[in-house]
Amino acid sequence: MVEVVFLNINQTNQEYQKSQYLQTISLKEISTRINEHNQKANTRIDLMHYYFNSSLDFTMDEKLHLEPIINKALKLFENHFPGVTKILLVENKLRLAKVQGSLDWNFPYTLNMTIVLPQNMLKDDITSTILHEMIHLHQKKQPHFYEEIYRNSFGFEKINPEKIIITTNYENYLITNPDALKREWVIQLYDGLYLPALIYINNSHINCLFRLRESSNPGYYLAQEPPINAKSRKDYIEIIHNCKQQVDHPNEIIACIITSNISKK
Numbered sequence: 001m002v003e004v005v006f007l008n009i010n011q012t013n014q015e016y017q018k019s020q021y022l023q024t025i026s027l028k029e030i031s032t033r034i035n036e037h038n039q040k041a042n043t044r045i046d047l048m049h050y051y052f053n054s055s056l057d058f059t060m061d062e063k064l065h066l067e068p069i070i071n072k073a074l075k076l077f078e079n080h081f082p083g084v085t086k087i088l089l090v091e092n093k094l095r096l097a098k099v100q101g102s103l104d105w106n107f108p109y110t111l112n113m114t115i116v117l118p119q120n121m122l123k124d125d126i127t128s129t130i131l132h133e134m135i136h137l138h139q140k141k142q143p144h145f146y147e148e149i150y151r152n153s154f155g156f157e158k159i160n161p162e163k164i165i166i167t168t169n170y171e172n173y174l175i176t177n178p179d180a181l182k183r184e185w186v187i188q189l190y191d192g193l194y195l196p197a198l199i200y201i202n203n204s205h206i207n208c209l210f211r212l213r214e215s216s217n218p219g220y221y222l223a224q225e226p227p228i229n230a231k232s233r234k235d236y237i238e239i240i241h242n243c244k245q246q247v248d249h250p251n252e253i254i255a256c257i258i259t260s261n262i263s264k265k
């Protein structure tokens, strides 16, 4: 059995402070984040306070429920990937944090080497969710291993995200994915180069593709058209091995594919 560290409120807040996540959320995006009291953040300081106030301590029942699930997920991952366990542990322990959840639409995610879980899923059998998040931890430790797959198996190319200029209004709807902080992977489809991204519009998340065109300024790319729904592009879905879950970034695509392959066995 691997020991699990259940972070307390202060330790969780330290993870938020150490991580790039809250700094990466753009100023336009801040007001899409709503806390448990239905308040919108207006400034980054508000946002940070909301996050700090959303951290929670685990109950004893939750710890007893989660510990075997973590070990089951680790064992499944280890069978698929011998040696991965020790890569995921910090001081020989796996780290979990608990949050209220509404600031991130109750999605689980990782912060540094900690898996963050919204309180509303802690009573469920979340083995495959934990496995998916463990893959994000692994991506942080062995990025080159995954980048090879993105290039060679999917055909993604890495470009400097600061050289992508989105000029449509849809820039305002972009959402920062804590497990894929940089939008730096683009893919060539038959009719052009595309940037996968996540947007939040009309109260829902959409995995989309922004078409990029080379700018007259060398090395820069412009997205000047409204994005398209990524799942409507059959050629994209085929290139990414028919992944039909989260397709907004290769970190998500591979996490979904590995999780479903392991769960099928």
Ligand SMILES: [Zn+2]
Pocket: 132, 136, 179, 246, 251, 252, 255
């Ligand atoms: Zn994910």
